[in-house]
Amino acid sequence: VLAPHLVLREISSSSNHLIKQIRLLHERSGREKSKLFLIEGVKLLNEALAQRVDIVDIAASESFIGGGMRDLDQRQIKIVHAVNDKLFDSLSTTTTPTQVVAIARMNQASIDDCLRGEMPLTIVLDALQDPGNLGTVMRCARAFGASGLILAKGTVDPYNPKVIRAAMGASFALPIAHDASIPEVLNWARQKSMQTVALHPHADISINDFDFAKPTALFFGNEGHGLSPQILGNVDHKIVIPMVAETESLNVAISAAITLFACARVRNLRSNRQ
């Protein structure tokens, strides 16, 4: 189960430095101080390794080392810390313990990093609160070819373990700039000649007809309060998701998913015609 080059180090004490460090990384304050975060579970860890995330340390339960280890891509790993099962369970942020956890270094992107490619599509999230929603938006952003995510101040921590889980690896694949200010992002988009776009229930243009085939910054707001007046008052275009039951509203993650899908459709049609 173990690759020949791999060194095992046993940890049996809950006062061990690494154990303490993992516990500190459960909290946002611990992550922000150290610029480190946790990756839990073999599937996500393999994704992180494939995306060349900087892995600092790996701890695994003894049962994992005896079995699940064969599913881990061990090629780039030198040392694994073996932790007895009971102590390992106390390290997990989920109720179904994940058996392996890595400490990884944050790869903080600048807002300019979110401009990759010929036709950038940058998602700007303002004060999104729910970790599951952020993870879902990240997963859809990756699936539909967004070039990066900008998180404004007040948005949930993208390194929150629940976000990492819900993002299913998109955290490692997409540039994510955080702690941005909305006026700064609006200015930046203007300077980069990007159109700025926001959803609005009373907008005239349907996302089916909107010309997404330009560099675009797409804004989404808070779960309860929606987009701020600052964003709605300053974007170039407001667009709407056409619904049959017009009084309905959709959750922000669903709205983002549908808008990203519609954007990919329009861009694809455009490039097929040229």
Add this chain to the structure above:
Amino acid sequence: VLAPHLVLREISSSSNHLIKQIRLLHERSGREKSKLFLIEGVKLLNEALAQRVDIVDIAASESFIGGGMRDLDQRQIKIVHAVNDKLFDSLSTTTTPTQVVAIARMNQASIDDCLRGEMPLTIVLDALQDPGNLGTVMRCARAFGASGLILAKGTVDPYNPKVIRAAMGASFALPIAHDASIPEVLNWARQKSMQTVALHPHADISINDFDFAKPTALFFGNEGHGLSPQILGNVDHKIVIPMVAETESLNVAISAAITLFACARVRNLRSNRQ
């Protein structure tokens, strides 16, 4: 705050019959035995009243009766049971107590009820497990004009309080048939000349090109295992959500939302052309 016709009855004992009944309805077994379920919070309760759900009893906290009551549509209500705040908190299924709860009668639909309208679009869910996912699918089904939902055996209870919350009133607006068997639904769709359709990652037809403008039964499967071989082997058409990152997968609620959106787009285009 109180309408003149409204009668208040005080409940102070936790052994009161109504209090016990509300607690029983927290559990699926209690709901199934009585064919009753809970509606928590003033917003959902107003939706239920507007949709003419059969409300059997209403209990509210004393603070709600002193204030929030003005937000409740009291026209069709005769009696409200006033419960002291502390006792009321213990009745709530959420950590943020909702202050008002109604006991309502289930309105169980048959699969034929899910055929409303000239061009039915029936969603069939097989073994969906997560209450949030089911609620989200219901909300999108309503927003994009589905005619009803059929839940196969093994699907999460649509009257689970988490489903009711996530569905944001769609529970009351849509016919929902449950405990169906998949072979029965497949036969039924054939008899009703509906096309049967399922998403599949390797399908040849994109949801953007698929002809949704026919009576359609759309199948979605379990979060972990996807669609069963029984469904994949028997549907008329398999379709795919085109993605930029082709190795990606999407959560079932997101997939359903995007497919329903695409279906509404195609149907709308078709009807505009005719």
